[in-house]
Amino acid sequence: MSLQGNWSYPTAIKFGAGRIKELPEACAQAGIKRPLLVTDKGLADLPITKDTLDIMEAAGLGRGLFSDVDPNPNEVNLTAGVEAYKAGGHDGVIAFGGGSGLDLGKMVAFMAGQSRPVWDFEDVGDWWTRADAAAIAPIVAVPTTAGTGSEVGRASVITNSQTHEKKIIFHPKVLPSVVICDPELTVGMPKFITAGTGLDAFAHCVEAYSSPHYHPMSQGIALEGMKLVIDNLPRAYADGTDIEARANMMSAAAMGATAFQKGLGAIHALSHPIGAMYHTHHGTTNAICMPAVLRFNAPAIKDRFDLAAGYLGITGGFEGFQSFVQDFNDSMAIPKRVSDLGISNPEIDTLVKGALIDPSCGGNPIELTKENLTQLFNEVL
Numbered sequence: 001m002s003l004q005g006n007w008s009y010p011t012a013i014k015f016g017a018g019r020i021k022e023l024p025e026a027c028a029q030a031g032i033k034r035p036l037l038v039t040d041k042g043l044a045d046l047p048i049t050k051d052t053l054d055i056m057e058a059a060g061l062g063r064g065l066f067s068d069v070d071p072n073p074n075e076v077n078l079t080a081g082v083e084a085y086k087a088g089g090h091d092g093v094i095a096f097g098g099g100s101g102l103d104l105g106k107m108v109a110f111m112a113g114q115s116r117p118v119w120d121f122e123d124v125g126d127w128w129t130r131a132d133a134a135a136i137a138p139i140v141a142v143p144t145t146a147g148t149g150s151e152v153g154r155a156s157v158i159t160n161s162q163t164h165e166k167k168i169i170f171h172p173k174v175l176p177s178v179v180i181c182d183p184e185l186t187v188g189m190p191k192f193i194t195a196g197t198g199l200d201a202f203a204h205c206v207e208a209y210s211s212p213h214y215h216p217m218s219q220g221i222a223l224e225g226m227k228l229v230i231d232n233l234p235r236a237y238a239d240g241t242d243i244e245a246r247a248n249m250m251s252a253a254a255m256g257a258t259a260f261q262k263g264l265g266a267i268h269a270l271s272h273p274i275g276a277m278y279h280t281h282h283g284t285t286n287a288i289c290m291p292a293v294l295r296f297n298a299p300a301i302k303d304r305f306d307l308a309a310g311y312l313g314i315t316g317g318f319e320g321f322q323s324f325v326q327d328f329n330d331s332m333a334i335p336k337r338v339s340d341l342g343i344s345n346p347e348i349d350t351l352v353k354g355a356l357i358d359p360s361c362g363g364n365p366i367e368l369t370k371e372n373l374t375q376l377f378n379e380v381l
Helices: 019-030 047-058 075-087 099-111 191-210 216-238 243-262 266-278 282-311 317-331 348-356 359-363 370-380
Strands: 005-007 012-015 035-038 064-066 092-097 139-143 155-160 165-170 178-181
Touching: 012 019, 012 243, 019 047, 019 092, 019 139, 019 178, 035 047, 035 075, 035 099, 047 064, 047 092, 064 075, 075 099, 075 155, 092 099, 099 139, 099 155, 139 243, 155 266, 165 266, 178 243, 191 216, 191 243, 191 266, 191 282, 191 317, 216 243, 216 282, 216 317, 266 282, 266 348, 266 359, 266 370, 282 317, 282 370, 348 370
Parallel strands: 012 178, 035 064, 035 092, 092 139, 139 178
Antiparallel strands: 005 012, 155 165
């Protein structure tokens, strides 16, 4: 079976090994002649980035690069990126990398033509309508991990460096025009990043599947996304060159982010403030939080996971699924507690305040309160 496809749900996706060479066509499709490639510090000097810049240059697109992007990108990175975009006379962005490169690249394209501060466009009510939609530059997205699925998302997560809060910035036109999903770009990922990003995709699917909101398309995508992670993440973890497993994980990542249009929940409400305050890896933090959140949400989600478990190849219904999740984490050396990531004396009250204002709260099947979030933070920390 050939793992190739041309899809346009939720956006136009060129999927398949080796398709990074189609980047010039993707830029033309998006109407970009002078792209700025935005990626993170860790990726800037790697061969996949240099090869991509070579492809751009050979096609007459220049080799504009901005890589001053932190693992949890903030408004300082964003301001510098917008300045580089304007100084280089660019007319679009290639967002390249894992969640941080993708999220910041999308925001550079979004903010380059805006006059208001980025915080005015937080995902609250209809704040997105404050933006000048005509001034948003086109975006081509190229994921190099299989995790966040930010390549198919209409928002970015930006950390406020002053308040240490993660903010979701939303606009429909932040959805990239064209995506290139080339699993060959993920072959060099180290084991711990393969695990952390893969479990991020899994968390997106689990939370979307658990969310009480009505969205049958997302529900189906979340179920199949979980299946792809369960069947392929162990293979990609054991052998990073397994291109079939890498391809299926790249699909699962895009599916997770498509599915969570239905909603996220307590896993993300916990992990967002932890990541913002202590700079932990997002996917790894999600994985650590998942067992406790499954126990907490059990009364509301048991029936649907009883149904899903059989399809996922797990015996014992919801209880079997819970056991599987802990074993799955253990098999990829995920710590049992967030404190194992180097956090000492966490400020629980501050974390709870951050969680209560996180938009993910609204998608949890059981209402989150100061009391139960305090209990959850104590459990995962």
